[in-house]
Amino acid sequence: MNVEIQDIREIKDMRITTFSKYKKTEVKKALLKSLRENKIEYSLHWCVEMLCSGHFLDLWSIFILYSCENIHLGNPKLFVYLAKRLESFRYIVRNGYGSNELYVRNHNEVRKIFFEICAIISQSKRKHSLQVIKVHPTDFDITTISDKFNAPNSKYAKHLIRDDDPQELLIPCNELYYHLFETKNNLMACYWCQWIIEFEIICKKKKKKCMCETRSFVKVDDKQMKDCVWLVWEIFLDISDKKNDKLIVSIVESLLELFMVRYSSNGANSRKMILYCVVTFLTEYVDKEIPCVNNVFIVESCISKINNYFQEIKKNEQKPATDYLFNNVEKKSNLDKTMAKLEIMKKM
Incomplete structure (x- = not known):
């Protein structure tokens, strides 16, 4: 059964700080760092953080630009795959979530899309990073x-x-x-x-x-x-x-x-x-034999843990009837605390 996020906040409430009270800029950096280091569990965690905060466009931008800059020839078919997944995401949003995109975070297919993307990008072969060209x-x-x-x-x-x-x-x-x-x-x-x-x-x-x-x-x-x-x-x-x-x-x-x-x-x-x-x-030469997915088992394993990640972040949920419980609770804004939790989640 899907673990649903039921939170009183709107997207506008999480533009600067995310669902779990992190700075949005720090979460984006953490996601990029985990992708570069091929740490799938960390990537999934930060992906869920952004999903629950409604930062869907930021997620797509990170996945697209990171793949273009660091993978490109290492996984040519990745970009065809990303375009297809983007169209699937758009279809879901257009058909039922137009008035409130934030609710799409509870859609199981959307969760699968982003978990799948994280898993595939994390195991894609990286090539030399493309460098910004300077024009004098x-x-x-x-x-x-x-x-x-x-x-x-x-x-x-x-x-x-x-x-x-x-x-x-x-x-x-x-x-x-x-x-x-x-x-x-x-x-x-x-x-x-x-x-x-x-x-x-x-x-x-x-x-x-x-x-x-x-x-x-x-x-x-x-x-x-x-x-x-x-x-x-x-x-x-x-x-x-x-x-x-x-x-x-x-x-x-x-x-x-x-x-x-x-x-x-x-x-x-x-x-x-x-x-x-x-x-x-x-x-450049494009190797057409490179598969988009290197290890299907890893992808399936990540998808099977979707509820684990959402159950963990659900602890930071804010509900109308229980807001007073959060008044004297220390804010979880330290990334180091989260890293410790991620180590535990690896073993799930």
Whole structure:
């Protein structure tokens, strides 16, 4: 039987401090740390903490960005899997939880989705971490950046440029296409992705118009439909199609879906690791034999312990009739105390 969380607090009450009175920022750091160290039990604990606090978008962001930055080629099919699980999650939320998303924390299938993701990511092979590309301020001066123009002509991305796209992006997009399609130069392709992102940021700061023509594949709020990053994505999609490889096409399309999740005005910059990840799949060798799930038994074992974790966190529940019981109780805000509990839960 499902262990249900019945708590008087709303999502707005847990924006800064979580269900068990931890700082939200510390919980996010703890989850990332446990993923990096392959500590599945710890990952599950912090995942449950965020689930009970209603931080679903933060959870998805952590899983997606961590996987892009640290796993990428180590588990190519992971991103197709994540996109499918995201769609399942969305379907559940849309059908019965639209008025109060917080209640979805008691949905058994949602719990299974997140436990499964934690287990699969924790046992996925990590590759070298993708690094943030730095673009020097002078690189936005056409007189100093010309030495980075390597394409022999301007025809590579010409078929994708539309009438209402900014003219300033013609050469950068052509360079991006050239390095993805011809040279397979990961570093330079990432550089031009970052250049386009930062160019748009500069334009916004100067209140200068910099908007692309709307593209049909973009599914975000109207305000962000014309962001320059969608031109980058059109290049990605075009090149993936030319590879004539169903897996690569599926990976790129899945990463696009993950990129668009509640996309905001700062989305391109905050999710640049997804762009770098796509570049990696388009320029590097992809081992198609790597399974998405290395050990099914581990995944099933994690799912079988769902109630154990929720029973533990239920102790921090706040109920209307029993609030007075918490008045003189010491706050459990020390991560070290939780670590001790996790050691016990490992043996369950």
